Amino acid sequence: MPSLDDLKKRIVSVKSTQKITKAMKMVAAAKLKRAQDSAEKGRPYSEKMNKIILNLSENISDKENAPKLLTGTGSEKVHLCIILTSDRGLCGGFNSNIIKKAKSFFEKITKEGKTLKIITVGSKGYDQLKRLYKDKIIEKISFKESKNTNYFDAEKVGNMIIELFLKNEFDVCTIFYNKFKNVITQIPQEQQIIPLKSSEPDNSSSDSNYEFEPEEDEILSNLLPKNISTQIFKAMLENSASEQGSRMSAMDNATRNAGEMVDKLTIEYNRSRQAAITKELIEIISGAESL
Amino acid sequence: MSELFNLEIVNPEKSFLSADDVNEVVVPAYEGEMGILKNHISIISFLKPGIMKIYRNNAEEKFYIEDGILEFKDDTLSILTSKVIKLDKLDKSFIDNSIQEAEKSLLKEGITDQQRFLISQKIDSLKSIVAN
Numbered sequence: 001m002p003s004l005d006d007l008k009k010r011i012v013s014v015k016s017t018q019k020i021t022k023a024m025k026m027v028a029a030a031k032l033k034r035a036q037d038s039a040e041k042g043r044p045y046s047e048k049m050n051k052i053i054l055n056l057s058e059n060i061s062d063k064e065n066a067p068k069l070l071t072g073t074g075s076e077k078v079h080l081c082i083i084l085t086s087d088r089g090l091c092g093g094f095n096s097n098i099i100k101k102a103k104s105f106f107e108k109i110t111k112e113g114k115t116l117k118i119i120t121v122g123s124k125g126y127d128q129l130k131r132l133y134k135d136k137i138i139e140k141i142s143f144k145e146s147k148n149t150n151y152f153d154a155e156k157v158g159n160m161i162i163e164l165f166l167k168n169e170f171d172v173c174t175i176f177y178n179k180f181k182n183v184i185t186q187i188p189q190e191q192q193i194i195p196l197k198s199s200e201p202d203n204s205s206s207d208s209n210y211e212f213e214p215e216e217d218e219i220l221s222n223l224l225p226k227n228i229s230t231q232i233f234k235a236m237l238e239n240s241a242s243e244q245g246s247r248m249s250a251m252d253n254a255t256r257n258a259g260e261m262v263d264k265l266t267i268e269y270n271r272s273r274q275a276a277i278t279k280e281l282i283e284i285i286s287g288a289e290s291l
Numbered sequence: 292m293s294e295l296f297n298l299e300i301v302n303p304e305k306s307f308l309s310a311d312d313v314n315e316v317v318v319p320a321y322e323g324e325m326g327i328l329k330n331h332i333s334i335i336s337f338l339k340p341g342i343m344k345i346y347r348n349n350a351e352e353k354f355y356i357e358d359g360i361l362e363f364k365d366d367t368l369s370i371l372t373s374k375v376i377k378l379d380k381l382d383k384s385f386i387d388n389s390i391q392e393a394e395k396s397l398l399k400e401g402i403t404d405q406q407r408f409l410i411s412q413k414i415d416s417l418k419s420i421v422a423n
Contacts, residue, residue: 044301044306045303052362210335211333219335219336219337226360
């Protein structure tokens with residue numbers, strides 16, 4: 001049975017933990033608002049970009065000479081996976097969900113006898129993967145210094161991927177991130193960006209005839225690298241909104257749990273205080289009786 | 292001039308401008324300046340650094356635009372750009388910085404002719420802004 005002093009100390013410590021989690025929840029809620037805003041505002045850009053590329057690829061006349069970024073290298077031997085995670089912990093299942101999704105994908109690929117290469121963006125992903133897949137990770141990137149998700153960071157990652165692709169380092173590229181649905185739900189996503197796979201075939205625009213200036217292939221070869229950066233940027237925005245949402249609900253839970261624990265400890269404290277008083281009383285009374 | 296069409300300018304971060312009462316837009320397209328009016332044929336093109344002019348409500352608005360993709364379809368002009376700034380919001384120090392940076396990257400080795408062209412376009416258009 002812990003002494004009164006011990007109980008008191010524990011109550012104090014749980015209370016101060018609760019204060020921290022409460023503050024973190026508050027901060028996450030404020031950041032969530034901003035991240036959610038920018039994720040929603042960023043959607044039109046990537047959607048438009050996708051649409052234009054879809055229109056373009058439908059209109060392209062010479063399918064065989066189309067840029068490899070669009071059609072792929074023809075083989076599917078080497079897979080590159082970009083794992084987007086957060087740089088900070090204490091956000092519930094946010095990182096583990098992505099990693100879980102990614103790991104099952106890795107297993108599938110290795111079973112099929114294909115080569116796997118990994119780039120991690122965000123330090124938490126690297127921490128979780130380095131034990132099992134250390135030799136597969138070719139690069140780890142972290143944007144701890146940048147305060148907000150910005151396009152330049154995404155461009156850096158995009159350029160790196162393109163450079164690797166041009167050096168024939170991989171055939172297929174897939175990115176993993178959490179899509180923000182609402183504060184409680186984030187859905188881990190895998191999205192293939194090279195070769196480009198249109199998620200929803202757009203039938204409405206097939207009859208449109210475009211005029212191109214300059215030529216189609218020149219536009220495509222300019223547009224495709226941009227699209228990769230854009231897709232990564234979109235993933236980063238979704239991710240940062242998801243991270244804050246996930247952290248908010250995790251911290252909310254932690255605050256509630258701490259509250260329950262304080263209640264329990266307080267009851268225990270009061271009980272043992274009363275027991276001590278009763279014990280003392282009995283001692284005094286029996287002492288007086290024996291006189 | 293009641294021939295109006297829709298214009299949408301989108302940044303990676305947000306929707307920069309959205310209007311449905313535009314008379315004419317003049318953009319610095321890759322192969323030369325291009326004016327777009329209503330009922331233009333569907334077109335996809337690139338932008339190079341330069342000044343974009345938008346005519347609406349009998350007024351002219353000028354923007355500095357650094358790059359972008361342009362799509363015109365069904366009387367809607369969409370411009371995707373990573374950098375667009377309204378001309379009167381540009382301050383001198385920003386222009387000077389950009390010019391300096393551009394001149395530095397021009398000296399770098401291994402840039403392609405296309406990049407060189409785009410960068411010198413950028414410097415020219417920035418300098419013309421300063422001159423006015």
